[in-house]
Amino acid sequence: RRREHQFLLRCTTNFRFSKTNMTRSSLLFILAAATSASAFVSNHPSTGVATCQSSPTVPCTFTRATNRDVQLNMVDDAEKAAPMVSGEDLEQMLQEWDQPLVVDAYATWCGPCLLMAPEFEEAAKELAGKVRFVKLDTDLEPQMSGRLGIMGLPTLLFLDKNDDAEAVEEGKAPIAVLKERIEGALRKQSIVDLCNHHFFDGPIPTQLS
Numbered sequence: 001r002r003r004e005h006q007f008l009l010r011c012t013t014n015f016r017f018s019k020t021n022m023t024r025s026s027l028l029f030i031l032a033a034a035t036s037a038s039a040f041v042s043n044h045p046s047t048g049v050a051t052c053q054s055s056p057t058v059p060c061t062f063t064r065a066t067n068r069d070v071q072l073n074m075v076d077d078a079e080k081a082a083p084m085v086s087g088e089d090l091e092q093m094l095q096e097w098d099q100p101l102v103v104d105a106y107a108t109w110c111g112p113c114l115l116m117a118p119e120f121e122e123a124a125k126e127l128a129g130k131v132r133f134v135k136l137d138t139d140l141e142p143q144m145s146g147r148l149g150i151m152g153l154p155t156l157l158f159l160d161k162n163d164d165a166e167a168v169e170e171g172k173a174p175i176a177v178l179k180e181r182i183e184g185a186l187r188k189q190s191i192v193d194l195c196n197h198h199f200f201d202g203p204i205p206t207q208l209s
Contacts, residue, residue, distance in 0.1 A: 052110040081124035082133035087144030097161035112185035123191040152183035
């Protein structure tokens, strides 16, 4: 079985966009540039997380979801702590920051995505009011997915607002900071641990699963 996960360090330099003139294309460019950067390193020990290629024609090996997983995944989206958003919704969120943001780029045909869905939802519930969790269907939003450089599924993007407000206002720094990008299904605790590390100065997770 082919398994992999990748980690991308924060890539925030050499961008010159002002907050007031931030266009939809420039917001996406910030994230696309970060996801295509070559600085891939492993921050955490490999745990063999499962991934799918972002195409339904590529075989994907995964463990069958349990009945509980399926039931949780069928909860009405309006009631979920981690709702599905459109590409337009996501662009708006990148301009109006009130909480850190975690994006789950997924597909309905992807086994690891289905397995992670209830874990992602539970993590969203635990961090409700502190971190915003959303899901992006890559099949319904192919343009946004392409601009974000989504290649493997699921892909988790941990995003936060740039703390240097003065630099952002002067156009010397981007408004959106990509803290980390992970390809592969993770359990609830690993997602929570990563959020605590990136957004609340918690320790670096020693292991992801």
